[in-house]
Amino acid sequence: MEKPKCLSCGEPLSGRIDKKFCSDYCRSTYNNRLNSESRKIVRNVNNKLKKNYRILQSINTDQKTKTTRDKLLEKGFNFTYFTNLYTTKSGRVYYFIYDQGYLPLEDDYYALVKRD
Secondary structure (H helix, E strand, C coil): CCCCECCCCCCECCCCCCCCCCCHHHHHHHHHHHHHHHHHHHHHHHHHHHHHHHHHHHHCCCCEEEEEHHHHHHCCCCCCCCCEEEECCCCCEEEEECCEEEEECHHHEEEEEECC
């Protein structure tokens, strides 16, 4: 009967019958390789969210302020990425990145707010 082989390096395994890896290193390498693509997507989205958050935080030093779309874009803000929406009773929609939010106003202006 042929011995089972390590799923990472292909070396023959000895020991328990249900063993899949020859070492912790091979197990870790195998799982890192298996999950690398999904982690890359999550890492990229998180980086964009963090960048948006830092931009809002740098402009909105008080609890409320107003800015233009051009100023946000100039700093590299990406309007596609936000963590949640908040709709007021009057129907206005705030876009939030964690506790920093923005509300589109007229003439490409935005109200920036910080939620407590």
